Amino acid sequence: MAQSLAYLGDMVSYVVLPLVALTTLGASTAQVGLLAALGPLPVLLLGSHVGAWVDRTRSEAAVMRAAAVFRALVLASVAAVAAAGALTFAHLCLAAVLVGIASVWFNVAAQTAIPGLVERHELVAANAATRMSFSVAAVIGPSLGGLLAGTVGAADALLVDSGAFALAAVLLAGVAVTRREAAVEAGDDGSVLAGLRAIRRDGRQLGLLVETVTAAFGFTAYFTLLLVFATRELGLSPGQLGTALGVGAIGAVGGAAVAARVSRRIGLGPTVIAGAFVYAGALLAVPLAPRHDPLAATAVIAAAAFVSAAAMVISEIPAASIQQAITPPGQLGRVRGVSLAANYGARTVAGVAAGGIGTVLGTGSAMPVVLAVALLGALWLLRGPLRAFKVIGDSQHRATR
Numbered sequence: 001m002a003q004s005l006a007y008l009g010d011m012v013s014y015v016v017l018p019l020v021a022l023t024t025l026g027a028s029t030a031q032v033g034l035l036a037a038l039g040p041l042p043v044l045l046l047g048s049h050v051g052a053w054v055d056r057t058r059s060e061a062a063v064m065r066a067a068a069v070f071r072a073l074v075l076a077s078v079a080a081v082a083a084a085g086a087l088t089f090a091h092l093c094l095a096a097v098l099v100g101i102a103s104v105w106f107n108v109a110a111q112t113a114i115p116g117l118v119e120r121h122e123l124v125a126a127n128a129a130t131r132m133s134f135s136v137a138a139v140i141g142p143s144l145g146g147l148l149a150g151t152v153g154a155a156d157a158l159l160v161d162s163g164a165f166a167l168a169a170v171l172l173a174g175v176a177v178t179r180r181e182a183a184v185e186a187g188d189d190g191s192v193l194a195g196l197r198a199i200r201r202d203g204r205q206l207g208l209l210v211e212t213v214t215a216a217f218g219f220t221a222y223f224t225l226l227l228v229f230a231t232r233e234l235g236l237s238p239g240q241l242g243t244a245l246g247v248g249a250i251g252a253v254g255g256a257a258v259a260a261r262v263s264r265r266i267g268l269g270p271t272v273i274a275g276a277f278v279y280a281g282a283l284l285a286v287p288l289a290p291r292h293d294p295l296a297a298t299a300v301i302a303a304a305a306f307v308s309a310a311a312m313v314i315s316e317i318p319a320a321s322i323q324q325a326i327t328p329p330g331q332l333g334r335v336r337g338v339s340l341a342a343n344y345g346a347r348t349v350a351g352v353a354a355g356g357i358g359t360v361l362g363t364g365s366a367m368p369v370v371l372a373v374a375l376l377g378a379l380w381l382l383r384g385p386l387r388a389f390k391v392i393g394d395s396q397h398r399a400t401r
Contacts, residue, residue, distance in 0.1 A: 015145035051337020218374025248305025255313030267390030275315025276378035
């Protein structure tokens, strides 16, 4: 429940902070873009270092509580200063960065805590529940943020969001995480580099990291191109495009609901690999959408988004479970932090690359190119040891090439 509230709070603030800039400060398009870019920046810069710190902490739940309280205070400060008529764009930018920093701490600690909350054979179900919470938050969070901003005003909506984080912190007060103690791995000096070495030594970990990076690059580049392709070449209105993407979000909820069942039927590793192929492959239908029929094009994009989002979640849930099962307890924070940093680094590069490739090839022709990068990650997994990983055993920390 606490994690669900925090996810919902993230989605609400993602929408409401720019609305505050627009409605209270009259911000320009460039300023809104800068505000949006500042939020994810801490993940890229701090993810791996936060992971190292979480590995050394005695209580992931305490980290999550502190991060929730911190976000509540930051958002409440924006609302209070706005009510006093003294809000500045610099204050909003600082708030976006601080909320982003707290989100890194919360999310790394949350993923690291899961193996201490459930038994090993329950990891897939636990990750499915977590991903379901995130997917539901992604569906209703932006709409809730817009509704709150329209009802009580954007600045006051941040007070409601602040309250959600405060409630999450209260709920976390009763959570106790059982740390799985283990002998310190050879060569583990507690540094970020030790976490990188752990990934490099294990072909399963390396495969998951490669797939994370290629998928992040492929999807971000695709989405960047889609915005231009759908509106300029297919003639979709913003409402039609939003509807199509909303269907994709519903697909993510469906994927979370069936991921555990699929994993039991074909095995964890094969599920990760199959989902990676389907996730990228489904989006290849979008460049083939009819050019002079916006309704039909909307249907194609919606169908592709639904299948792709469902497959992505079906792949992500067993992937997270495998990573938690094969990573020594004292290194999980660093491994998760490295994965998050690599993910956001790939997204940053993808936005720039998509602009260049789209300019040279055209947006429709560029889409298959960037999606091919995502498929390369799936191919890497297919030829690696992960394809033989079917179930979580009692002891799977030994590196496998």
